[in-house]
Each structure stands twice: as C-alpha cells, then as structure tokens.
Amino acid sequence: MKKIINDPATVVAESLRGLAAAHGDILDVRDEPAVVLRAGAPVGGKVAVISGGGSGHEPLHGGFVGRGMLDAAVPGAVFTSPTPDAVQSAIQAVTGDKGALLIVKNYTGDVLNFETAAELAAAEGRDVRSVVIDDDVAVADSTFTAGRRGVGGTVLLEKLVGAAAERGDSLDELESLARRVVGQVRSIGVALTAPTVPHVGEPSFALGPDEIEFGIGIHGEPGRERMTAEPADALVERLVAAVVEDLPFERGDDVLLFTNSMGGTPMLELYLAHGIAERRLAERGIGVRRRLVGPYITSLEMQGISITLLKLDDELTRLWDDPVHTAALRWGV
Amino acid sequence: MKKIINDPATVVAESLRGLAAAHGDILDVRDEPAVVLRAGAPVGGKVAVISGGGSGHEPLHGGFVGRGMLDAAVPGAVFTSPTPDAVQSAIQAVTGDKGALLIVKNYTGDVLNFETAAELAAAEGRDVRSVVIDDDVAVADSTFTAGRRGVGGTVLLEKLVGAAAERGDSLDELESLARRVVGQVRSIGVALTAPTVPHVGEPSFALGPDEIEFGIGIHGEPGRERMTAEPADALVERLVAAVVEDLPFERGDDVLLFTNSMGGTPMLELYLAHGIAERRLAERGIGVRRRLVGPYITSLEMQGISITLLKLDDELTRLWDDPVHTAALRWGV
Amino acid sequence: MACTAKDVAAALRTAAEKVAEHRVELVELDRAIGDGDHGENLHRGFTAVVSTLDQAVPETPGAVLKLAATTLISKVGGAAGPLYGTAFLRAATALGDRATMDGAGVAEALRAAVDGVRARGKAEVGDATMIDALEPAAKAAADSARDGDDVAVVLTSAAAAADGGAQSTVDMVARKGRASYLGERGVGHLDPGARSSALLLRAFAEAAR
Amino acid sequence: MACTAKDVAAALRTAAEKVAEHRVELVELDRAIGDGDHGENLHRGFTAVVSTLDQAVPETPGAVLKLAATTLISKVGGAAGPLYGTAFLRAATALGDRATMDGAGVAEALRAAVDGVRARGKAEVGDATMIDALEPAAKAAADSARDGDDVAVVLTSAAAAADGGAQSTVDMVARKGRASYLGERGVGHLDPGARSSALLLRAFAEAAR
Ligand SMILES: Nc1ncnc2c1ncn2[C@@H]1O[C@H](COP(=O)(O)OP(=O)(O)O)[C@@H](O)[C@H]1O
Ligand SMILES: Nc1ncnc2c1ncn2[C@@H]1O[C@H](COP(=O)(O)OP(=O)(O)O)[C@@H](O)[C@H]1O
Ligand SMILES: [Mg+2]
Ligand SMILES: [Mg+2]
Ligand SMILES: [Mg+2]
Ligand SMILES: [Mg+2]
Numbered sequence A, B: 001m002k003k004i005i006n007d008p009a010t011v012v013a014e015s016l017r018g019l020a021a022a023h024g025d026i027l028d029v030r031d032e033p034a035v036v037l038r039a040g041a042p043v044g045g046k047v048a049v050i051s052g053g054g055s056g057h058e059p060l061h062g063g064f065v066g067r068g069m070l071d072a073a074v075p076g077a078v079f080t081s082p083t084p085d086a087v088q089s090a091i092q093a094v095t096g097d098k099g100a101l102l103i104v105k106n107y108t109g110d111v112l113n114f115e116t117a118a119e120l121a122a123a124e125g126r127d128v129r130s131v132v133i134d135d136d137v138a139v140a141d142s143t144f145t146a147g148r149r150g151v152g153g154t155v156l157l158e159k160l161v162g163a164a165a166e167r168g169d170s171l172d173e174l175e176s177l178a179r180r181v182v183g184q185v186r187s188i189g190v191a192l193t194a195p196t197v198p199h200v201g202e203p204s205f206a207l208g209p210d211e212i213e214f215g216i217g218i219h220g221e222p223g224r225e226r227m228t229a230e231p232a233d234a235l236v237e238r239l240v241a242a243v244v245e246d247l248p249f250e251r252g253d254d255v256l257l258f259t260n261s262m263g264g265t266p267m268l269e270l271y272l273a274h275g276i277a278e279r280r281l282a283e284r285g286i287g288v289r290r291r292l293v294g295p296y297i298t299s300l301e302m303q304g305i306s307i308t309l310l311k312l313d314d315e316l317t318r319l320w321d322d323p324v325h326t327a328a329l330r331w332g333v
Numbered sequence C, D: 001m002a003c004t005a006k007d008v009a010a011a012l013r014t015a016a017e018k019v020a021e022h023r024v025e026l027v028e029l030d031r032a033i034g035d036g037d038h039g040e041n042l043h044r045g046f047t048a049v050v051s052t053l054d055q056a057v058p059e060t061p062g063a064v065l066k067l068a069a070t071t072l073i074s075k076v077g078g079a080a081g082p083l084y085g086t087a088f089l090r091a092a093t094a095l096g097d098r099a100t101m102d103g104a105g106v107a108e109a110l111r112a113a114v115d116g117v118r119a120r121g122k123a124e125v126g127d128a129t130m131i132d133a134l135e136p137a138a139k140a141a142a143d144s145a146r147d148g149d150d151v152a153v154v155l156t157s158a159a160a161a162a163d164g165g166a167q168s169t170v171d172m173v174a175r176k177g178r179a180s181y182l183g184e185r186g187v188g189h190l191d192p193g194a195r196s197s198a199l200l201l202r203a204f205a206e207a208a209r
Helices: A008-022 A084-094 A108-123 A153-166 A171-183 A232-246 A267-283 A314-321 B008-022 B084-094 B108-123 B153-166 B171-183 B232-246 B267-283 B314-321 C005-021 C023-033 C038-055 C061-075 C080-095 C103-121 C131-146 C151-171 C178-186 C192-208 D005-021 D023-033 D038-055 D061-075 D080-095 D103-121 D131-146 D151-171 D178-186 D192-208
Strands: A027-030 A035-038 A048-055 A072-078 A100-105 A128-133 A185-191 A211-214 A225-228 A254-261 A287-294 A304-311 B027-030 B035-038 B048-055 B072-078 B100-105 B128-133 B185-191 B211-214 B225-228 B254-261 B287-294 B304-311
Touching: A008 A027, A008 A048, A008 A072, A008 B267, A008 B287, A035 A084, A048 A084, A048 A108, A048 A153, A072 A084, A072 C038, A084 A100, A084 A108, A084 C061, A100 A108, A100 A153, A100 A171, A108 A128, A108 C080, A108 C103, A128 A153, A128 A171, A153 A171, A153 A185, A153 A254, A153 A304, A153 A314, A171 A185, A185 A232, A232 A267, A232 A304, A254 A267, A254 A314, A267 A287, A267 A304, A267 B008, A287 A314, A287 B008, B008 B027, B008 B048, B008 B072, B035 B084, B048 B084, B048 B108, B048 B153, B072 B084, B072 D038, B084 B100, B084 B108, B084 D061, B100 B108, B100 B153, B100 B171, B108 B128, B108 D080, B108 D103, B128 B153, B128 B171, B153 B171, B153 B185, B153 B254, B153 B304, B153 B314, B171 B185, B185 B232, B232 B267, B232 B304, B254 B267, B254 B314, B267 B287, B267 B304, B287 B314, C005 C023, C005 C038, C005 C061, C005 C192, C023 C038, C023 C178, C023 C192, C038 C061, C038 C080, C038 C192, C061 C080, C080 C103, C080 C192, C103 C131, C103 C151, C131 C151, C131 C192, C151 C192, D005 D023, D005 D038, D005 D061, D005 D192, D023 D038, D023 D178, D023 D192, D038 D061, D038 D080, D038 D192, D061 D080, D080 D103, D080 D192, D103 D131, D103 D151, D131 D151, D131 D192, D151 D192
Parallel strands: A048 A072, A048 A100, A100 A128, A254 A287, B048 B072, B048 B100, B100 B128, B254 B287
Antiparallel strands: A027 A035, A035 A072, A185 A211, A185 A304, A211 A225, A254 A304, B027 B035, B035 B072, B185 B211, B185 B304, B211 B225, B254 B304
C-alpha cells in the first residue's frame, strides 16, 4: 500500500487539520471527538442540519459544511460510523432553539450510533429528529435485512434540506421535506477497482483485470453481481435502467442527474459517462433539469461511478438552486 | 485496462459531449476540430483568453471555461497537444476587437502548435500573443533543453489572467500580468501510481510497491528521481522545500498554496498533505493567504499530488478573489 | 469461587489481548463480506478499555462492565460499537451493585447482554451475526449455571457454544449487517462479529480459570 | 527513373502501412522516455493522409507532399505533428511545381525538410531527437545523388544512414523533447521520433524500388 499518510491511526485527524487550514472561513474543526462545525454556528433562527458517517467518502460530509448545507459533520474512522458521543458533541455545538435534523445513511452502525446520540440529546431537552436515507437500488429492500444503503442521494438530500433550513423552515417542515426527498431519489454504483483502507493495507476486494462489481457500496461492500467489464454505453445503460426502473422514473418526469465519481475515476471518463446517461434519459422522455458531475461521495481511491436520479418539482428545483457555500459545493455566493 | 469508455479513438469527443450536456449554461462544445467555447463568446470589450493542450488533465482546460477565466479551451487527444487548426478555430470563435492571449504550457508540442496557430491568426490580422508557462521545478531549466514543463501554475495563471481580462484589461496589460505570474509561481509533483492512456492500454510506467516518482510530470513523464515511499510528513516537506528553494520564496512572503490531486488520490490524503504543507510554510515564516485544494490539473487516474506556490501581492489577491464561474472553479457568482 | 471487580477487570485485559492477537483475522473476515474494519474497531475499543482500567478499577463487577460499555460505545463506532456497548451495559445493569459474581451471575449477565443486542440490532439466530454466537452461549451458560457450575465452567461452556454458533454462520445467508448486501454470495464466510463474540467469551473463560 | 506525383502518393501509402505495423513499437519507445503517444499520433496522421489521397491525388510531387504536410499538421498534434508537417512542407516548397523528381530532387527535398525541422525544433545532432536520424539521412542522400544515383538508391542510402543515426540516440542524453526531462535516466533508450524517421525513409525506399 502506498498512501500519502503518516500513520493509519491518525489519518482522519490529520486530514481534518488540512481541511480546517484550507477552509477556515467556512468551518471549524474540533478534536476528540472529531467534529466539523459551520463557522459561527449555532446560526440563529434556523434548524441545525447534521450528518456524518465513516471517513473515506470525502468530500462527504465535511466538505458540505457551510451556508445552505450542513451545520455540522461527524466523521468516524475510515469506513466506520462515528460514536454517539461525537454525534452528541456536534449536536450540542450547533443546535439552537429550532432543534436539529440528523441525516443518517442507512447502515447498521450509523443508525445505531446516531440513534443513541439522538436519545442522549432528547434527554437534554433538545428537539432532535433523524431521517434515514436508503437510496441504493443495488440492495434488495426488505424489513428482514439491513435494508438499502445510503449512497449518492445523501449529497442531494443534504443540499436540499440545508437550503430549506437556511430559509428558516421548521423542524417539522424539514423532516417532511427530507422524507419526501428520500422517497424520490435512487442510486446505483459500479466499481472497476477496490479501495484500500489505510489500517488494512490491502485492497478491500480482488477484481480480475476484466471484472467489475456492479452495485458496489461506498465502503467497497459487494453489490448485485460481479461481471465482465463492458463498453461505457452498455454499462451506463445498465446503471440508468436499474435506477429508472426502481422508483420508477417515468416519461415526462423532471429529474436531477448526479453522475458521481467514486474517487479514482478520471474526469475524462466521468463526463463521458454523464453524456451517455443524459442521452439514455432523453430517449426515455425523462427531462434532465439539473445536474451534478464530480467526485462528491467517494470510496477512497476506488475507480468507479454512481448514478443518482432525483425527481424534481418546482420546490426542490428552487432549493437546489439556492445559494450554497461549502468546501465542495458552491454557488450563488 | 478497465476504463469507462467505448473506444480509445473517441474518448475525448465523447467526454466533451458529456461536458457540454452538464454545463450548457457555461459553455458550448464544437466538434472537428474539438473546441470548448464560453457561452456567448466573443464577449464584447474584453481580450479573449485561450488555453489548451492534450486531454487527460481534466478539469484543465475545459473545466475552466467561463466568466472570469477562459474564453476557449482547445483539447487535444489524450496527452497530445492539439493541432494548429483547432487552436485557430478557437481563436476565430472567441476573439473580438481587443485580441487574444494564448496560455501555453511549455511542452515542445504545445509550443509549436500554438505558435503556428498564432502565426495563422496574425496573418488574418488578429492581435494574438502567447505566454508560455514553465513552473515545474523538477526539471532543470536550460536553454539547451526543452526547458521546464507547465504544470499546476497553469491553473492559477488562467484564473488571474481571466479575471484581469474580465475587468477589461488590454492585451498589453494581460501579457505583462501573465509574464509576472509566470515569474513568481513554482510547482512540483510526485506520483504513487502511473496513469493509463486509453490507446496504450497499460500504465505509462512501472512503479514497485514501495516506489514513488518524485518530480513527475502531468503526462506520466518521469521526473527527478525514483525513490522509496516515505511518510507524508517527509514527502510533503520534500515537495515544499523543492518549491520554496527554487524561486526562492522567503520569510515574510505572502503566497497562494495550491495542493493538487493528480486524479486518483483520495481527498482524505490530499487534505492531509495540504495541512502539512501549511505548517511547513508557517515554520518558514511564509504566509499562506489563499489556498486551492482539489483535483484541478490531473493525469488521468494517477495517484499523487503536486504543490504549487504563487507569490501574492494585493493586485494578484484581488484578481484571485474576483468572481469566477466555470465548471470546476466557481465563486462570487 | 465467585469473581470480584478485579477479576472482571483482569478478564477484560485478557479480552483486549485476545482481540489484539486476532485483529488481522477479524479484519480479514470483515474484508471478505463487509468493509474490513471489525478487527481495527474492536482493537481500538479494547485498547481504550485497558487504558481506562489502568487509571482506576471501579468497585463492583457491574461498575467495571459499565465502564467498559461506555468506553466501547465512545471508541468503537460502526455496528459493533453500539452492539457490544449495549451488551456490556445490560450485563452491568443485570448485576446491579453486587460485590461479586458467581456462575449464576455470569449466566444472568450474559442473558441480559444477549437480549440487549437482540433488541438493539433486531437480529435473530440464523441471520449470520454475533447473535449466532451469543444466543447459544447464553443458553449454555444458563444450563451450566443450573448445574451449579462455577464462573470458570459456566464461561467455558458458553465459549464452546459460541464457537459452534459462530461456525454455523459459515453456511448462512446473512440477513443483517453489511454481509446482508451479499445475499447468496455471503455463504461460505464466517461472520466477523460472531467470531469476535466467541473470542471474547474464550478470553473471559481463560481469565476465569 | 524519376518519380511522379502518383509514385509519391504510393510512397506515402507504404509509409502509412509501415507506421501501422510499428504503431505499438513507437508507443512503447515513447512510453519508456516520453508520454506514449508517438505511434498513435503518427498512425492517426498517416491514416488521414491515405484518406485524403483516396479522394484525389494532386498533380505534382510537390503538391502531394504539401497535401501530406497540411494533413499531418491538422491530425498529428504533439511535437511530431508540427515537426513532420514542417518537413513535408519544406520538401514540397523545395520541389516547387516540377512534374517529376529524380535522385537529386529527393536529396534536395530531404535537405530542405531536415533544415525545416532543425529551424522549427531547434535541435541539433546529438540531442537525441529525430534530427539524429534525419541529418545523416540528408547527408547520405546528397552523397548518393552526387554519384548520380536514382531515386531508389538515394532513398536506400538515406534510410540506411537514418537507421544508424536513430540507433546512435540510444547512448545519448536527450536535450530536446520530452525525453530531456529524464537526464541521464534516458540513456539506453532509442528515441521514438528518430525511429519513426528511419521507418518513414525505409518505407519511401521500399516504395521506390
Ligand atoms: N443488526 C445486527 N445485529 C447483530 N449483530 C450485527 C448487526 N449488524 C451487524 N452485526 C454484527 O456486527 C459485525 C460487524 O461489525 P463492524 O465491522 O465493527 O461494523 P460495520 O458493519 O459497521 O463495519 C457483523 O459481523 C455482525 O456480527
Ligand atoms: N525540439 C525538437 N526537435 C526535433 N525533434 C523533436 C523535438 N522535440 C521532440 N522531438 C521529436 O518528437 C518525438 C516525440 O514525438 P511525439 O511523441 O509525437 O510528441 P510529444 O513529445 O509531444 O508527445 C521525439 O521522440 C523526438 O524525436
Ligand atoms: Mg464499518
Ligand atoms: Mg504527447
Ligand atoms: Mg465492518
Ligand atoms: Mg509522445
């Protein structure tokens, strides 16, 4: 394993120091437990929006802290959900009178740790709600399993809820907005190579020179099937079809198309894939009204992409267009 | 080789289609020859700023087309300078009364092809000047060689010159600004892995499991030396020292620090490296006043980073802060 | 012979050693069907438990277990952190402020721990999780305690049952945890959490001897 | 026997075949000390030259070479595009509108071509570039033409000299082109542009026989 690190045990803390140094105007980083806080938080008159999860998915979540998006991010160890005390410390630091909404990706660890933190916060008399995002169509949805994973849709959810919080929506309104977004966003990913977790030192899985993992998770967890690599046209059609058929998205729908790099995919390939996805959707009569293309929810150096579709209406489009000023997403400011 | 492509011969054209689809509000893409043009160009009352070079370095240059930066980008085949007719077609499409400035990275191919295009444009009666950027300290600078390569400094140069063009500076002013920037920006890079050019199908060079290439170029050309991997603290100090000693940057200098990912490096590691660079500069009494962290000039999926330092003054700081609205850099709008 | 707070603390130290020894194995098991952090997470957690115990050992077995629980909750993260945290917390609650714990006490604490994990994670036997090791362990402990066995024997019975239970996950299709994403492809793999549960019980049994 | 526009066109087709055959070799040579595109670039360029010639063959050798030059300039890119483009353009200019080209004409055209590349790229013999193949080739062609040799013999002499010249780059420290970044580390490698120059001359010689 070759990595630009000093020690696997201190990777996250050291990386957060760099994030703080680079974006001191937007955010503050606190240590032990590690949390990333919006500069000047708690911001009066708004619900605090908080998310977090294992590290290794940067810019998620710390890169989305700032005006119009998150008030705090709670980074765990690499690919490991953060502990309740860290979540609690973020809640305490940024929550004002209007309460806090926790955006939780649907992984057993995230759900359990955020749940515990929310209970602790409630015991302190705070109004804290959680919304769980589970947009990954690669995984069968069933109450008898851990359920679907939270993946690309998380980025969109954080932007939309963050914008609504910024304009002063109440916790009730935010919670129902968040549930609505969760109901109409779907994603799927594919991996060409595996990520290498620093403390493991070896790739998370082995893929042959012609193999890809279709339906990959963002922690290098396996997905639907291992298959032979295929040309971009066929692969992107496979991704688009899986997402479109799931909700389903239908002729006449307006959507936001998010073409995400898993970290190690060249932008040249990412835009190529995005172009194909646009055409496949146009052929289906689905109108792409907004788009996001880039590495926004990654799995370390993993090569691969994911496609996320969100059904848009005027309200969501407005919230998407609203100003945002974070390390990784910025417009209107 | 696993890549999200259809055919090595059409990679660039297909990727540009995706870029156009994603950013139709900012730019237009034309085919044969391929050029990326600022939407609405030529923009009245300003000098056209044009750059280009081989593809595979995305977001450079197409991702920097837009308000406050480039009027046109000319993408060649992967790692291959574009041809003069492509450059000429970009010049014709975006140049108004105030002429055009070409920003050329110092590679034999880029210099020769842009030179030819500039001659052709001059023959058409246009006022076109070129500025060559050669900021890579890894290479010995000598008039008896091809000279230093243009690398990370190119991104900063395009931003600063683009901002000055936007506010209406004349071609003379832009040319001298550009030369001033070239005089006070320096970079160096390191690779942990090699990029794979689509038509080659194999990594551009072979690195052992513990080897890194110090002083790498952005086309996977070798640099100063092949060495054993070392902890981030030592590696970043080595990069910072090489850059600082070259200009030299001195105690009391104000600088912009640009920590760039070569494409495949996780953001977790990139920010970690950035944090170390900030501290090493602080120890030297060099004041980091602005920073840019991310994958902005890449070498396909190559893992590695580069460090660029630009000496700032009030004028350059103002130009850096000026609004920019491109696919890859955006603020103030 | 019943065991004291000191004995419980010693058992936790043994557990920490066992986790350290098997860190790589647990990472590898998790890498195969999950995300490869289980060994690292537990190692971080139990190292912290030992540091805490180095400062001061609380007075009762229950208090020691509670300290371990809060330390694990705040250091482990992932799914295993809250689950093992809950297990230790429930065991502590079951023991209350008793000064010592005999074989029956161990069985009682283990039952409470396992029920806590079940309530928390909503997994049942057959879902290919730590429950497949813990549930048979709790049953075996109860049987052994009913026979009047002492702490060491109760724990040894529990550990043996946990080993068998863990092994049974190899043939299962996981329905909880990260391995559930794999469906049929997860068959043939030992669940890392089941393995770590068996290792912890083994460590406690060894310490009790 | 002097050659016509048709013969020049045929020679360019042979050159295109040669480049196609050696595409991978040229890519590999460039990958070792440069950026791995030389074979791909030339292949793209000469394929385009053949397509252009498929549409219509101009009337004079000079006009054919000029068409090749502009096609190469607009299709090859990189360093090789403008350099080979210049070479063919200067050769075309040297030939003017002569209807045929004899051995002396070949030597004259080659001299002009090589001087053009030198002017454009500012490389001299010993810098480890295509100049190391082209300069001896031009000299050998001049000697051969002075002896009254015909086109085929002049080109064969040039090609042989180019081979030797290209081979000499193996021991050089490159001072121009991408290989110059390597310094001493570039020693031991054949320059891809020198190799392609030798291949082109070899193709022309074969076509002339
Ligand atoms: N719902 C659950 N109930 C019981 N145990 C579970 C549950 N989900 C996961 N586990 C256990 O946790 C183990 C994984 O722990 P760990 O790797 O530390 O967490 P994560 O899955 O968050 O990376 C699994 O092997 C399994 O035994
Ligand atoms: N200044 C120069 N003068 C003469 N030949 C040169 C010069 N620079 C490069 N070359 C030739 O060009 C070849 C490389 O061509 P190519 O790989 O197509 O372009 P690039 O270096 O832009 O990738 C080198 O092997 C060398 O022979
Ligand atoms: Mg985990
Ligand atoms: Mg090239
Ligand atoms: Mg795990
Ligand atoms: Mg080359």
